[in-house]
Amino acid sequence: MQLAWSPEDEEFRTDLIAFLDEHTPEQMLVGFDFQDVDDERELVPQWLRDWQATLFDHGWMIPGYPSERGGRNCTPVQTLIYLETLASRRLIRSGHFPGYAIVAPSLLEYGNEEQQKLVPAAIRGDTIWCIGMSEPNAGSDLAGLQTRAEVRDDHFVVNGQKVWTSYAMIAQKCFCYVRTDPTLPKHKGISLLIIDVDTPGIDIRPLRHISGTAGFAEVFFTDVIVPRENLVGGLNGGWAITQGSLAHERAGLWVEGVARFEQTIEGLVTLARQQGRAGDPIIRRKIASAYELAASLRALGYKGFASFAQGSSAPEHSYMKMAMSEASKAAFELGMEISGSLAPVTDPVFAASTNRFVHGFFMSFANTIAGGSSEIQRNIIAQRVLGLPRR
Amino acid sequence: MDFSLTPDQELLRDTSRKLLERECPPALVRAHIDDPSAHEPLWRHLAEYTALGTGPAADLCLFLEETGYAAAPGPFLATTGYAALTGDDTATGTVALVDDSTHPFVLEADRVERIAVVSPGPRLAVLDVTDVPLRFVATVDFSRRLFALDLPHLTAQPLAADVYARWRERAYACMAAEMVGTARRIFDMTLSYAKERKQFDVPIGSFQAIQHKLADMSLALERATAAAHYAAMTIDGDDPERARACHVAKAAAGEAARRILKDGIQIHGGIGYTWEHDLHLYLRRATADEYLFGTTGWHLDRLADLLID
Numbered sequence: 001m002q003l004a005w006s007p008e009d010e011e012f013r014t015d016l017i018a019f020l021d022e023h024t025p026e027q028m029l030v031g032f033d034f035q036d037v038d039d040e041r042e043l044v045p046q047w048l049r050d051w052q053a054t055l056f057d058h059g060w061m062i063p064g065y066p067s068e069r070g071g072r073n074c075t076p077v078q079t080l081i082y083l084e085t086l087a088s089r090r091l092i093r094s095g096h097f098p099g100y101a102i103v104a105p106s107l108l109e110y111g112n113e114e115q116q117k118l119v120p121a122a123i124r125g126d127t128i129w130c131i132g133m134s135e136p137n138a139g140s141d142l143a144g145l146q147t148r149a150e151v152r153d154d155h156f157v158v159n160g161q162k163v164w165t166s167y168a169m170i171a172q173k174c175f176c177y178v179r180t181d182p183t184l185p186k187h188k189g190i191s192l193l194i195i196d197v198d199t200p201g202i203d204i205r206p207l208r209h210i211s212g213t214a215g216f217a218e219v220f221f222t223d224v225i226v227p228r229e230n231l232v233g234g235l236n237g238g239w240a241i242t243q244g245s246l247a248h249e250r251a252g253l254w255v256e257g258v259a260r261f262e263q264t265i266e267g268l269v270t271l272a273r274q275q276g277r278a279g280d281p282i283i284r285r286k287i288a289s290a291y292e293l294a295a296s297l298r299a300l301g302y303k304g305f306a307s308f309a310q311g312s313s314a315p316e317h318s319y320m321k322m323a324m325s326e327a328s329k330a331a332f333e334l335g336m337e338i339s340g341s342l343a344p345v346t347d348p349v350f351a352a353s354t355n356r357f358v359h360g361f362f363m364s365f366a367n368t369i370a371g372g373s374s375e376i377q378r379n380i381i382a383q384r385v386l387g388l389p390r391r
Numbered sequence: 392m393d394f395s396l397t398p399d400q401e402l403l404r405d406t407s408r409k410l411l412e413r414e415c416p417p418a419l420v421r422a423h424i425d426d427p428s429a430h431e432p433l434w435r436h437l438a439e440y441t442a443l444g445t446g447p448a449a450d451l452c453l454f455l456e457e458t459g460y461a462a463a464p465g466p467f468l469a470t471t472g473y474a475a476l477t478g479d480d481t482a483t484g485t486v487a488l489v490d491d492s493t494h495p496f497v498l499e500a501d502r503v504e505r506i507a508v509v510s511p512g513p514r515l516a517v518l519d520v521t522d523v524p525l526r527f528v529a530t531v532d533f534s535r536r537l538f539a540l541d542l543p544h545l546t547a548q549p550l551a552a553d554v555y556a557r558w559r560e561r562a563y564a565c566m567a568a569e570m571v572g573t574a575r576r577i578f579d580m581t582l583s584y585a586k587e588r589k590q591f592d593v594p595i596g597s598f599q600a601i602q603h604k605l606a607d608m609s610l611a612l613e614r615a616t617a618a619a620h621y622a623a624m625t626i627d628g629d630d631p632e633r634a635r636a637c638h639v640a641k642a643a644a645g646e647a648a649r650r651i652l653k654d655g656i657q658i659h660g661g662i663g664y665t666w667e668h669d670l671h672l673y674l675r676r677a678t679a680d681e682y683l684f685g686t687t688g689w690h691l692d693r694l695a696d697l698l699i700d
């Protein structure tokens with residue numbers, strides 16, 4: 001246990017800052033909010049695609065990876081510095097996380113040599129991926145998925161439906177979990193396929209988020225032919241990968257999550273001053289309490305990151321997703337409280353400095369529901385971390 | 392004390408419930424997002440009930456629970472509030488509280504004939520809406536329309552302080568009744584979803600995590616409903632507890648609405664996060680209502696004043 005950065009770490013930070021000062025796109029500096037897009041084709045604008053490619057080309061997309069995968073072989077501690085620096089500048093790396101955050105690490109772990117050739121384009125953002133897990137009857141109960149892939153000589157025939165598939169409308173490829181053997185117990189008959197989204201028989205119908213903005217889609221499969229070589233990780237071997245996918249999603253999440261949360265708290269302080277509530281003892285205590293939560297979670301996250309970096313799976317990750325998503329919801333509610341009667345007003349003419357809180361409040365439900373709801377996270381903590389009996 | 396409804400009140404509740412169910416389906420609330428005139432067929436029916444504005448608070452609150460349940464668009468709440476303040480039940484109207492920073496915007500001003508303006512003093516002026524430049528203020532709630540006014544010079548008459556105080560109390564109780572109605576809508580949708588939706592081969596309502604949430608939501612809802620009814624009774628009985636009871640009603644309704652809207656969307660999972668599902672029509676109203684006629688925190692502060700000072 002010690003609190004110090006090495007000279008190499010400081011040099012890493014200096015290099016990063018120099019890169020960011022030079023290359024950060026202007027659009028990012030004016031407070032770009034990619035959740036505000038009405039037209040799904042604009043979901044990931046061109047300048048953001050260019051930014052992701054620039055990060056990749058300079059080895060700053062996933063710095064822990066080697067250069068051919070958009071990195072510079074940095075240490076885990078340096079990755080931490082990287083993520084925090086980005087978050088403190090409110091920078092995002094990409095407008096579409098599935099490719100670099102889920103598909104790439106999953107293919108590196110489970111894909112064959114041919115499939116791993118897809119990794120650089122996934123990380124650089126040249127290929128946009130979507131994740132086909134949830135179905136109308138299989139959300140929390142992912143293993144209940146029914147989209148069927150029948151094995152024929154050299155290909156699969158896929159029939160069924162996915163839902164809430166983020167980015168499906170703009171994606172080229174889908175990381176799609178399908179049932180390949182309905183006779184086996186439900187966790188054991190699932191496989192993972194790489195499906196080209198433009199394959200005949202795929203119908204994508206956009207769904208809008210609660211805010212009315214573009215976001216996700218229903219994806220229908222009718223007799224879709226998928227070549228055999230698109231199977232990832234062995235026939236009926238999909239379940240192990242789903243567990244991996246979610247772990248990848250969570251591992252990086254907390255650092256960015258905590259740093260973004262700290263930004264929100266700074267925003268609350270500014271807001272309290274603007275609204276003349278900075279002297280209100282109730283508001284002061286609530287802001288302090290939000291900070292206390294953030295700071296303790298940050299410490300917990302560091303601890304988890306350290307053991308994750310040493311190769312062990314860290315129970316801290318299970319806490320982080322639930323805690324961060326719930327905490328950020330509460331912070332937006334506090335922003336609404338500070339805004340008083342302006343809170344529900346979205347009109348920028350009247351509420352330019354307050355309207356992001358009510359917007360953020362509604363958007364915050366995405367994170368307490370998607371990727372394993374808060375209730376499911378609590379089950380995981382109770383059963384897998386604490387060893388309580390299952391029902 | 393008698394919480395039971397008289398036969399007339401039961402009739403009023405049943406009639407209003409049926410009327411709103413028939414005339415204000417979710418499709419109307421949704422149509423109103425883009426087309427403010429979508430409320431007009433509904434208004435032709437609701438307009439027949441505006442006399443409730445000058446009648447007993449208990450009757451009006453029963454009716455408002457149903458307009459809240461349906462998230463009814465239109466100037467019913469505004470007009471009954473206007474009538475209660477001015478005694479004028481021949482025109483449609485709304486009330487602008489220039490004296491009060493907790494209520495900076497004016498309900499439904501573009502679809503009424505008169506605006507009653509309360510200015511510091513308190514003083515009251517009644518204006519023709521055509522004399523007041525209006526500016527629409529967009530909020531998260533598509534079912535209500537708020538406006539900022541560009542008020543002309545007012546020739547206002549003194550308004551008796553206790554008359555105004557009583558009107559405000561009545562407004563809190565009315566708002567509480569509407570909020571309780573909207574919260575009940577979300578609660579009902581959520582409860583039936585928890586019974587229907589299966590995951591892991593069982594209804595999600597069989598998980599204790601979901602049961603406990605629904606139990607807490609139900610408690611919040613039932614106590615807020617009782618508090619709203621009680622507040623209306625103190626108004627009609629001119630009871631000395633009325634000031635406290637009205638603050639309690641609005642605060643309890645705010646707490647219930649917030650809890651129920653949050654857990655309601657959470658229990659719906661992904662489907663509740665879509666624009667296509669109707670839940671958000673009611674979530675939006677429940678969210679925004681807390682900030683009309685004083686937030687939950689503001690009412691608690693006023694209660695503290697009454698209890699401690």
Ligand SMILES: Cc1cc2nc3c(=O)[nH]c(=O)nc-3n(C[C@H](O)[C@H](O)[C@H](O)COP(=O)(O)OP(=O)(O)OC[C@H]3O[C@@H](n4cnc5c(N)ncnc54)[C@H](O)[C@@H]3O)c2cc1C
Nearest residue numbers: 133134139140164166366370371373375598657658660661
């Ligand atoms: C913004 C957003 C983006 C998404 N993007 C994608 C995507 O790209 N790809 C994809 O495949 N999916 C995506 N999803 C779907 C998401 O993963 C599911 O919504 C999530 O897994 C929950 O499933 P569900 O919606 O079916 O809810 P359900 O599983 O039906 O859950 C309903 C309620 O029951 C609770 N519940 C369920 N089981 C239990 C239990 N055992 N114990 C206690 N409570 C329980 C839940 O917590 C929830 O409150 C997205 C969802 C959202 C909101």
